[in-house]
Amino acid sequence: MSIYRTHILVPVDEGTVQAGVFEVKRKLEQAILQKGLEKEVKVVESGTVGIQDKGVILVVYPERIYYTNVRPGDVTLIVDEHLLKGHIPPGIKHRTLDIQAGMKSLHNTGLTRQQKRVVLDKSWKIAPDNIREVLAAGGYSALEKIFGEKITPEAIIDTVKKSGLRGRGGAGFPTGIKWEATRNAVGDQKYIICNADEGEPGTFKDRLILEGDPHKLIEAMVIAGYAIGATKGFVYIRGEYGLSIERMQKAMDQAREFSLLGANILETGFSFDLEIKKGAGAYICGDETALIESLEGKRGNPRVKPPYPVTNGLWQKPTAVNNVETLANIPQIITQGSEWFHTMGTEMCPGTKVFTILGHIESPGLIEVEMGTPLREIIFSYGGGISGGKKFKAALLGGASGVFLSEKLLDVHMDLESLKENKAVLGSGAVLVMNEEASIPDMLFSILKFYAHESCGQCAPCRVGTHQLLQLAWNVREGKGQVEDIDTMMSLAELMWRSSLCPLGQSVITPVKSAIENFRDEFVLAVSHNQVS
Amino acid sequence: MKLEELRKIREKTEKEMFLRDGKARIKVVVGMGTSGIAAGARETLKTLLDEVAKRELKDVIVSQAGERGLSSYEPVVSVFEEGKPTVVYGNVSVDIARKIVAEHVVNGNPVSDNVIEVNS
Numbered sequence: 001m002s003i004y005r006t007h008i009l010v011p012v013d014e015g016t017v018q019a020g021v022f023e024v025k026r027k028l029e030q031a032i033l034q035k036g037l038e039k040e041v042k043v044v045e046s047g048t049v050g051i052q053d054k055g056v057i058l059v060v061y062p063e064r065i066y067y068t069n070v071r072p073g074d075v076t077l078i079v080d081e082h083l084l085k086g087h088i089p090p091g092i093k094h095r096t097l098d099i100q101a102g103m104k105s106l107h108n109t110g111l112t113r114q115q116k117r118v119v120l121d122k123s124w125k126i127a128p129d130n131i132r133e134v135l136a137a138g139g140y141s142a143l144e145k146i147f148g149e150k151i152t153p154e155a156i157i158d159t160v161k162k163s164g165l166r167g168r169g170g171a172g173f174p175t176g177i178k179w180e181a182t183r184n185a186v187g188d189q190k191y192i193i194c195n196a197d198e199g200e201p202g203t204f205k206d207r208l209i210l211e212g213d214p215h216k217l218i219e220a221m222v223i224a225g226y227a228i229g230a231t232k233g234f235v236y237i238r239g240e241y242g243l244s245i246e247r248m249q250k251a252m253d254q255a256r257e258f259s260l261l262g263a264n265i266l267e268t269g270f271s272f273d274l275e276i277k278k279g280a281g282a283y284i285c286g287d288e289t290a291l292i293e294s295l296e297g298k299r300g301n302p303r304v305k306p307p308y309p310v311t312n313g314l315w316q317k318p319t320a321v322n323n324v325e326t327l328a329n330i331p332q333i334i335t336q337g338s339e340w341f342h343t344m345g346t347e348m349c350p351g352t353k354v355f356t357i358l359g360h361i362e363s364p365g366l367i368e369v370e371m372g373t374p375l376r377e378i379i380f381s382y383g384g385g386i387s388g389g390k391k392f393k394a395a396l397l398g399g400a401s402g403v404f405l406s407e408k409l410l411d412v413h414m415d416l417e418s419l420k421e422n423k424a425v426l427g428s429g430a431v432l433v434m435n436e437e438a439s440i441p442d443m444l445f446s447i448l449k450f451y452a453h454e455s456c457g458q459c460a461p462c463r464v465g466t467h468q469l470l471q472l473a474w475n476v477r478e479g480k481g482q483v484e485d486i487d488t489m490m491s492l493a494e495l496m497w498r499s500s501l502c503p504l505g506q507s508v509i510t511p512v513k514s515a516i517e518n519f520r521d522e523f524v525l526a527v528s529h530n531q532v533s
Numbered sequence: 534m535k536l537e538e539l540r541k542i543r544e545k546t547e548k549e550m551f552l553r554d555g556k557a558r559i560k561v562v563v564g565m566g567t568s569g570i571a572a573g574a575r576e577t578l579k580t581l582l583d584e585v586a587k588r589e590l591k592d593v594i595v596s597q598a599g600e601r602g603l604s605s606y607e608p609v610v611s612v613f614e615e616g617k618p619t620v621v622y623g624n625v626s627v628d629i630a631r632k633i634v635a636e637h638v639v640n641g642n643p644v645s646d647n648v649i650e651v652n653s
Contacts, residue, residue: 007645044646062642124564124601124611133596136546140539148536211566212599243567247599258542259534267535356602366602 004042006083009059012045019055020072027072028058031079041083067094115382116344116370118352119328123212128247131254134215140260142334143219146226147268156227156334157183163338164350165330169195169286169323170398170427172349172416178320181310182228185318190230192221193295193314193321196237196244197279197286200399201450202430205354206324208366210237210244213328214251218261218274220327223334225272228320232273236291239278248276283400283454284504288321290456301458302502325354325429345371349415353429357383360390360435372415375405379433390435394519398427400447401507403514404440425510440519441526445473447511455504462505465496469508476526486523490516558592559638561585563625564609566600572607573626580627581610584634593638606649612637623649 010016010025025043032041055069060082067078074092081089088094126137134140146156161176182190194217198206209217221233237245252274255261263271282300284290289303292314313319329351333341342350349371355378358364362384369378379385379395386392395405403424405412412422419426434443452466472489475481493512500506516523563569563578581595603609606623610633613619620643622633629647636642 009645042646061645062640120602123599124609125562125613126598127562127596128599130596132542132546135539135543141543144536144539208566208600208602212601241567243570258539260539266539354602363603363605365604365606368602 004040006041007061008041008043008083009061010043010045011057011059015053016056019069021056023072024056024058024070024075027075028079031076032083035079035084037079037083065094067092069093115368116352117368118332118344119209119216119325119354120212120366120368121332122216123208126213128212128214129250129254131215131251131258134213135258138335139213139215139331140219142331143222143260143266145335146223147266147270151334153183153227153229156223159338160227160330160333163333163341164348165326165333165341166349166416167323168325168329168353168429170200170401170425172426175322175326178310178322179224179228181308182230182318182320185311187311187318189232189315189317190228191314191317191319192224192228192230192233193288193291193319194221194233194235194324194327195286195288195291195321196235196241196324197291198238198241198324198428199279199281199283199286200401200428200430202356202358202396202399202432203428204356205366205429207241207244208354209324209328210241211247214244214248215255216328216331217248217324218251218255220330221274222261222265222272223330224320224322224327226270228318230320231271232275234275234277234295234314236277236279236285236295239281245276245278252276282456283450284456284502287503290502291321292319299456301456302504304501346413346415346417348417353414353426355382355414355429355431357431357433359396359431359433360387360438361385361433362387372413372418374410375412375414375431376410378414378431379410383431383433386433386435388435390437392433393436393438394434394440394443396432396434396443396511397430398425398510399430399432400450401425401503401510402427402430402432403510404443404518405514406518408518423514439526440515440522441473441477444511444515445470445477448473448508451504451508459499459501459505461496461499462501462508465492465500465505466508468492469496469512476523479527479529481527483524483527485527486516486520557594558615560594560596560613561633561638562596562598562611562613564600564603564607564611565597568604569600569607569609574608576627577608577610577625577630580630581634584631585638588634588639590634590638603649609649612643619652620648621650621652622647 012021029043032038057066057068058070059066077089122137126133157176157179165175166172196206225233259266262273277295279285285294285300287302288309290300294300309319309321311318345351351371352368353371354368356366367382396402409422416426448470452470455462455466457463469492472485476485489512493509496505497509561581563574565574585593585595608625610622610625632644636644
């Protein structure tokens with residue numbers, strides 16, 4: 001490993017390119033070689049440093065001196081005087097760069113652009129296995145507020161209702177109303193369940209919350225338990241999430257030690273305890289009724305609704321099932337109020353949303369931004385655009401039960417209402433980006449394969465339908481089908497939507513319809529192309 | 534434990550977080566989520582601890598946290614310093630980790646090549 005004593009940044013942007021930055025850079029590298037400084041000084045091309053109309057700029061670190069309007073002729077002087085002798089050559093304009101302004105622009109990647117972090121505010125800063133650090137960072141302050149100010153369960157539900165928080169698992173049901181219904185339901189025992197099964201392909205937002213800030217979830221569940229009148233809660237975590245389970249278990253142990261969980265919490269007389277249930281890897285268990293069946297120790301088959309879990313949930317008792325991301329919003333809604341929550345997002349869909357960006361994208365990763373952020377911004381600004389300089393073709397929003405969007409809908413705003421208007425869904429917040437080379441029939445085929453594998457087999461439309469669809473999709477893909485097969489796929493998906501028992505069979509229509517409607521030409525081409533050849 | 538005790542712990546730890554034992558001036562946090570670990574964050578963490586121990590830096594805390602979503606830049610290391618902007622590094626290999634200790638932690642010069650974000 002070599003350590004350079006000096007870095008010279010050469011900001012390359014529109015302005016400096018016009019001013020001849022590359023010529024200066026070449027001269028600079030030559031001069032450094034001539035003086036034998038190549039092992040001590042490193043020349044780095046960087047993004048803009050935010051200095052406009054000053055010609056070519058050179059920034060010298062660690063001194064943070066920058067030169068403006070550098071001409072090729074100045075380079076030798078700078079190298080001789082500054083780099084070799086260590087003093088600034090007379091007659092050349094220079095200033096000291098503000099460290100923050102300078103660094104900010106150096107390697108600013110899309111993912112690190114300004115985000116609105118609510119549910120993931122602490123996940124990268126605090127040690128999740130150190131409850132003291134969590135406390136110091138403001139963890140459990142919502143719980144402290146509730147018990148300190150003696151806020152009633154009704155008042156909490158009212159705040160959550162007013163905040164307009166809606167389920168982040170995909171369906172977008174108002175959380176406050178769910179809690180109220182559970183509270184009002186008749187039952188000697190009530191339950192709160194956190195759905196951390198996160199089975200939607202391409203989604204990993206809940207994992208980051210569980211791994212990075214499990215205490216936030218515990219706090220939210222204690223609050224939820226207090227609000228709905230439950231004394232027992234379950235966290236149903238996807239079995240593959242080893243680290244999440246480990247961290248959650250440790251956090252629960254610590255919370256009990258600090259009297260934040262368990263019997264007589266903070267000596268207030270309120271008792272609430274949590275238990276982890278490991279999922280066994282079935283996609284269907286992300287559905288709340290199947291999840292409840294699985295929790296009861298049975299096969300994860302979804303139940304017929306109604307009755308809903310809010311009245312007949314776990315062991316037929318009133319149960320509220322909430323997604324991890326939904327719950328993670330609760331502590332801050334309590335501490336900062338419902339009005340604060342409305343300062344973010346849209347009117348009908350306040351707050352933030354976590355998106356996971358993946359696929360043919362420059363910088364895959366996760367962002368948390370306000371609800372209603374345009375898709376174009378998510379893909380091109382945060383995700384850094386399509387990788388390898390290719391063109392955008394499609395985005396699959398919301399995982400396997402998601403929607404294929406074409407370029408036409410790139411400007412859609414990512415909130416429940418705007419998406420619905422455009423026949424799309426938000427789902428779990430996964431944004432899978434496909435470039436011009438991706439084949440939509442191929443993509444749809446793998447989605448249908450997933451469905452056929454995950455169908456629980458309880459009802460005929462889904463059990464048979466998923467396999468029929470898979471066969472049709474295979475025919476189309478392999479060029480063994482007819483154009484009519486494409487329409488058969490549509491009508492079959494619609495039949496499944498009408499007659500399936502649970503959201504799994506009902507949601508097959510979403511990817512099928514959007515793929516065929518938005519990319520019909522490709523399907524037709526796949527059929528006819530292969531027939532010709 | 535009662536509410537008052539909780540408040541006391543909170544206040545006490547708040548002070549300690551940066552100035553553990555009244556000495557620490559800088560805190561280096563490694564993202565240790567699944568993606569981070571998969572990309573080699575354990576090695577990065579070990580190296581940081583090793584460097585800090587080797588140089589007998591008593592005023593540096595090396596800690597771990599969850600990840601932040603910068604999956605394509607893992608392992609991610611954040612350097613927190615009182616009164617200065619937080620510097621986030623990406624793709625922190627063992628070599629870069631050594632460099633961060635040598636150049637940033639000891640000499641106060643961020644390793645600009647690997648900086649992906651500066652937060653005020």
